[in-house]
Amino acid sequence: MAKIEVEHLYFYYGSKLVIEDISLEIETYKITALIGPSGCGKSTFLRCLNRMNDTIPGTRHRGRILLDGQDIYDPHLDVVTLRQRVGMVFQRPNPFPQSVYNNVAFGPRVQGLKHGQNLDEVVERSLREVDLWDEVKDNLNQDALSLSLGQQQRLCIARTISIRPDVILMDEPASALDPISTLHLEDLMRELVQDYTIVIVTHNMQQAARVSDDTAFFLTDDGQVGKLVEFGPTGRVFSAPEDTRTENYITGRFG
């Protein structure tokens, strides 16, 4: 069943078209990887899914993105509600310069959950889900920035899942991490996908092959406009690509 359906999406920065005519379906409880060379619009596409592009002035779109059948650009839909359902983890770990506890408690507090038993439970549960609890439970008041980068990124994921979103978007979440932390993160993603739908942008094709269920390959033909070249189950895309450009990319002939 499709969690997110994208229908003929075009996206513009000012008058400049950056992604063209993208249609795909993101399946529930699966990891969908978006791969492709730099500047092919995969991050822009990802940021459309929770409307983070709204924060950049002068952007506009055409086409439809449906979350559980509901158009996310519907003027009646509150973007705040959308982002509570579609969480995001960024390229560089960006915990708030506050305590570990306050980082995870941020989302629930914003939604109105007050301090106390419930909040403590949410914090513990979220930290356990990202395997960070045992490392930080003795000092939840420590500055989040004093953690290692890998821990920071897991903290950011804990922060994101603290409000139980349906979908987690990850924009190259491992690009700032060392190989061990990266593997740790990939294991974590496999665990999280039991409960969440995950969309991940990655430069790393091995990573896409390792963790994802579906793969979408993006490419620009002229270095300007990003297009979707191929989309399908990861095994099929990597073993028997239909498009020669996909084959060239995944065999490392360019990109």
Next chain:
Amino acid sequence: MCGARMNDQEQQPRREARVEPVSTARGLGQGRDHHWGEFLVENAIRVLGFSAIGFVVLIFLFLLQEGLPTFFRVELPILFGQRWYPTFDLYGTMPLILGSVLVTIVAIAIALPLGVATAVFVREVAPNWAREILKPMIETLAGIPSVVLGFFGMTIVAPLVRDVLGAPTGLTAFTGALLLAYMSLPTIISVAEDALDAVPKSYRDAGLAMGATRWQTIWRVVVPAARSGIITAIMLGMGRAIGETMAVMMVTGNAARMPVTADSLFRPVRTMTATIAAEMGEVARGSTHYHVLFGVGIILFVLTFMINLAAASVIFQKRRRGGLR
């Protein structure tokens, strides 16, 4: 990677080529004039730099030399007593210290919410074109001479305070605090605004992506992240307020009474700065009164020094934390 390495190889011969002409010039002795010029300029700058420090040290020593005798000539209980009547050899500085503290604290209490709110507006809410207009305007406010503000305070604010509060006089601690708040606002706004500006966009993005509203993101993420800068802004504003003389002297009524009753805020008060400015012209050089005024200067200096020290330690902490990342 590969590209960077190639660049290095390209640059290396160029770097050598650049070094060579200099060494030839030296070898031929053509650089001698330049060398002397360089020597002179360098040392002139050094002398000027050190003399600036030297003057500050001299002023400080002068302040100590003239002020320290106070603490031997006047008994400490009297010096920190409650009555300031120099004509009767009563030099109780407590009313002056408390006067300064009262006016400053109330001024900051007024300026802090206003200043931070304005900084948030200018940085986070106002559209670009408004920000471009507002910022220089706010900075211009800092340039208004304090005597002009004092004049404004005497003719407009003081009567207003008198009428609104029904006080016997408009020349009160509160009037002074209002003016000081106004004077410290530009400092607080610009420094706080810079602090907000320095908050990385990634924090804002994280807040918004968590489903926080814009206001929640500002209030719970951006402002706390800029906390140390905002504290610095307050300290600097405070430093400005406590040292201000002219405007305060013109509007606070200058009665050296202890501001300890409940209505003190709306009664005349006298600050340390105003006392020094008003009385220094009338004292005989070398008299006790003369030294006491310098002693008050030392107390004032210690207070401002402590405020600046607090501000500096906040900045230092921020740097250290920045270094960790």
